[in-house]
Amino acid sequence: MSGLEVRGLSVALFTRAGVLPALSGVSLRVPPGRTLALVGESGCGKSMTALAIMRLLPEPPARIVAGQVMLDGVDLAALPERRMLAVRGKAVSMIFQDPMSSLNPVATVGEQIVEVLRRHEGLGGRAARQRAVELLELVGIPDAAARLDEYPHRLSGGMCQRVMIAIAIACRPALLVADEPTTALDVTVQAQILELLQRLQAETGMALLLITHDLGVVAEMADEVAVMYAGRIVEQGPVDAVFDAPLHPYTRGLIGATPSGGTAGRHARLADIPGSVPGLAELPAGCAFAPRCPLAFGACGAQPALLAQAPGHVVACFAAEGVPADAAAAGA
Amino acid sequence: MPLLQAHSLGVHFATPRGLLRAVAGVSLAIEAGETLGLVGESGCGKSTLGRAIMRLVPIAEGTLLLEGQDITRLEGASLKQVRPKVQMVFQDPVSSLNPRRRVGSLVGQPLSVAGWSRRDIADRVAELLAQVSLPRDAAERFPHEFSGGQRQRIGIARALALSPKLVICDEPVSALDVSVRAQVINLLKDFQDRLGVGYLFISHDLSVVENVADRLMVMYLGRVVEQGAAEAVLRRPAHPYTHALLSAAPVANPRLARARQRVVLQGELPSPVNPPSGCPFRTRCPFAEARCAAEVPLLRPAPGDGQLVACHFDFTERFAAAADAATGVSA
DSSP states (O other): OOSEEEEEEEEEEEETTEEEEEEEEEEEEEOTTOEEEEEOOTTSSHHHHHHHHHTOOOTTTEEEEEEEEEETTEEGGGSOHHHHHHHBTTTEEEEOSOHHHHSOTTSOHHHHHHHHHHHHHOOOHHHHHHHHHHHHHHTTOTTHHHHTTOOGGGSOHHHHHHHHHHHHHTTOOSEEEEESTTTTSOHHHHHHHHHHHHHHHHHHOOEEEEEESOHHHHHHHOSEEEEEETTEEEEEEEHHHHHHSOOSHHHHHHHHHSOOOTTSOTTOOOOOOSSOOOOGGGOOSSOTTGGGOTTOOGGGGSOOOOEEEETTEEEOOTTTTTOOHHHHHHTO | OOSEEEEEEEEEEEETTEEEEEEEEEEEEEOTTOEEEEEOOTTSSHHHHHHHHTTOSOOOEEEEEETTEEOTTOOHHHHHHHGGGEEEEOSOTTTTSOTTSOHHHHHHHHHHHTTOOHHHHHHHHHHHHHHTTOOGGGGGSOGGGSOHHHHHHHHHHHHHTTOOSEEEEESTTTTSOHHHHHHHHHHHHHHHHHHOOEEEEEESOHHHHHHHOSEEEEEETTEEEEEEEHHHHHHSOOSHHHHHHHHHSOOSOHHHHHHSOOOOOOSOOOOTTSOOSSSTTTTTOTTOOHHHHHSOOOOEEOSSTTOEEOOSSOOHHHHHHHHHHHHHHHO
8 A cells, every 4th residue: 555554663772771662563554645643642652653754763772673664665664874865855754843943044944945856856946946935835935935035033933834844845745744743833823734734735645644742633633543652552543433432541541631621611620640651761561551540450461462442443451352432431 | 809910010121123012001800719811822921921920020010919019119128028929830840940959959949038947948848749749758859850740740839838829820731741731730729729829820722721710811912802701701702812712722522623613813923012003913813904903992891701802893792603503513
């Protein structure tokens, strides 16, 4: 199939304290034109997954130790860096959380877009500049031709993120990886950027891997959701199924901890998850969520496998096995 | 008598490009045991207003009353006397704790400034750390040994050390993960229920504010554009900006998210040094007319409980109809 398919991806950190499992057997599929949201808290491995797909891991200490990253039939995980250079920015692109620090402060906006077009598309100076203006117009930057010669510090955070998106989509990538693309932005600007990503996806048919901690953004954007905890995917499924009937206690905890307004309102006590995410060096044997889990029992000392509980809806939890979806939802 | 009252507060900064009116004509009151939510986007003046109430930035206009006492121009010893009554919890739990001091010393510092004895400080610190559910040995450790959520608990313990009447919470959970965010919000609520402390809760996140606030103020370019009971403002917004903010906030419910009609504001915040004439919001307002450029709208009563709105027109019914249509689909 085309699009992105990650199979059994494992990344280890080789540190003085030993070899730490940053990612363990992560598998994902993002077909063309679809959006998969990868959610979880700081340190759960979602950014690590993105960097591994982009082959941008900090090596050392990090290294891909197992698995494949298939993009349109090519295993990116096995490509030599020389060939990866031709893929990165062309077939796969990435946008980051902080648009201000992702752009080069001493190069103009135009130079940074033109660089991609010359390198990957082989465009000449004039043609590249013309295309850069079109790209800025496409991402909704007013007065695009004049903006081309501005430096990033002259632009607001929202405008910088638009420029980042223009650079990322310059070569019509098959896959766009967006790592917390709106976390640093105000809500009204966030809405503009999310709408822009949806429009561009509809026009180009790119696959979108959206990394976020914000369940609101997931609900607005995603077709599929994968929930990560301590370097593993613990639940994955269609967005409606995961929100309607979350099966993993961690997913339920995240949804319960998100103030959703509506019926709850003032004085409704938020469900919190006791404790905090364990460090990679102190992961318990077996299920990593067990020490914080209200449902933990004897079996949780072993590692649960990701099993399908409904078509396309998988969960790694012994307590969720065999629990009908509606009973699980009632227990949330 | 309200705990805190502000009348037509103004905070100005001299910048190379001219006078920046960061806060202009803001009036508010906070009762004991009550939470006033303050929302708006970056640069709207919400943090500056919080800092003005803390007396950390000079107040150019207006008056500030704490328990009836005018503290607008207090200086020196008399200011130091009221300081313990108003404390602050900051957004970033990493940079707001001195990395070279032990937690016990950080939490105990307000007490030592207030002249407590060493023994009393040690007792009070132990009590505070227990109240925010930190381990007993926390006092001997350094901030970097704690997670983000635990560090924010240290910041809360410090803010509550002197039993303040009012706590300014400036984005206290914005830097925290979702599960930890809920822990900290619940902790703040518990303290309020027990101690009757008043909160000014500053946040850009409407879903958080909705969960904590009794009353709500919405700021835009230094001015209050709408205020009232939180329920009224959130369910029946009267100002187009409030409506747009609510509409832009992502909803953690995929069916609702797909069904609703979003108002996506065009453009970005104008420069506060050179704000638009008339209504400050008119350059981004989908309903702006000629009158909006000519006349500054004053806060006037709107239909909801204690609700005031600064808009020439009445949109409440129209927004309410749109909101009902969206929630109807979810039911």
